Amino acid sequence: MKAEPMFKKIAIIGVGLIGGSIGLVARKKGLASETIGVFRRQVSLKNALKMKAVDKGTMDIQEAVSGADLIVVSTPVNKVKQKIREAANRAKKSAIIIDVNSVKEDVVRYADKIMPAGVYFVGTHPVAGSEETGVLSANADMFRDSVCIITPTRHTAKPALKKVIRFWAKLGSKVKVSSPASHDKVTANISHLPHLLAYSICHAVPIEDMKSSGPGMKDTTRIAKSNPRMWAEIFLENKHHLLKSIECFQRDITSLKKDIRGSNKKALLAKLASAQRKRNSIS
């Protein structure tokens, strides 16, 4: 006997790399009776159906959200608040809305403020993805063994929170729960800082030199292939925490430089060995 699906209808607003992968896994695991995507462009709708990321697609947010008991807002960062508002205004009573934005404080504060009575918002951030964008790069293993950080506040309804945690666990993620502020601080360190540094290395190093790159340079800068507009928006949205992360990193580089300039091999080695141990601890 097949288990009852978690949701009758999931609406996914923005069926790209992440939204599309959520749809793929939800369909594969039978987490919903129906999965419908909201699109801005006909070609993305066609691609999403071809990829089997959703059962059905529409350009009409009203049609998608109507009757949905889970609404996933997975648009680019500059549309998230607008789409949360549009979804909230059209959602049925008892619907749960989640976003997947990689910066949480501002979005969650906004969503808490505008959420109508009886519609429940839970902020989530799957730490997954790649330098690719678009539904054609979506895949059913996207969340396997990845971390998903869920960011409730004092306004978050417990039953909705529990259901969202269960949903992400079923998608394959290791769920962590954190405050939005603490999330943004951690994410500045482990996602926004490395993206900025990867871009910066490529920006600083002459193109003629880059042509001799080996696998080390290529891996370290892979994420500099990511969409620059998306990342400029993320960096600015998480400016407060990111600036602190950059400054901490700058102090570290200055200290390493001092060791190198002074040929202080003992101090240099101690720092590299400590960094290696930390890196080895996360696989």
Place this chain on the structure above:
Amino acid sequence: MKAEPMFKKIAIIGVGLIGGSIGLVARKKGLASETIGVFRRQVSLKNALKMKAVDKGTMDIQEAVSGADLIVVSTPVNKVKQKIREAANRAKKSAIIIDVNSVKEDVVRYADKIMPAGVYFVGTHPVAGSEETGVLSANADMFRDSVCIITPTRHTAKPALKKVIRFWAKLGSKVKVSSPASHDKVTANISHLPHLLAYSICHAVPIEDMKSSGPGMKDTTRIAKSNPRMWAEIFLENKHHLLKSIECFQRDITSLKKDIRGSNKKALLAKLASAQRKRNSIS
């Protein structure tokens, strides 16, 4: 009819990740009638034979070098000059000695100075490898599509240079020829700088935060898993150029930080887009 091998006997001093991979490919492609490795530890010798990285192993450099027409010095950086000297003093007339060190100016100057008449030195640097060390990580695809930079000087004999270029091409590398100084400048940018930054990110970011890392952070810092002692030595050996690379990078980060602090989206986006274009151009 099988083609004549390029060399009668190849001696590999230091059969680790790179030396072992050279042996593997040379044997596979029949580039030598005999390939012999020089080891310091019995266990590495056994592993190298098990991996088929060499035909034969010895702890005795005299035995290996005697009669060899190609001698590959692929020890850790702090032994390279010593092993080049030991090899040179025992090499037969017309033998070619190459090293694979990732810093070239100092080693090549030294080798040019001490090379006996009739023994030919050519500096080489395969921009290949991984965060692994040791012969058990050697593999026959190590050099496929990688760049190998060959660093002749006015002392380098043309026929030896040509033969070494041909050897690396047969190992699978795209060969580039460069002066040792220019090599060290480029390598500071595309190899030593990214290694230092990967270590620095891991050193700067709290371990609790790192536990939530996604694929971006993991790839960007993969090379921080590399041997810290080896890299401390490389950083110090290429100190002059590396310090310049670090300073150029520091200026870049400072400028990005200024754009972020001032919410200058246009300037930020222009820099990220330029970095992305450069990164996309190298696959």
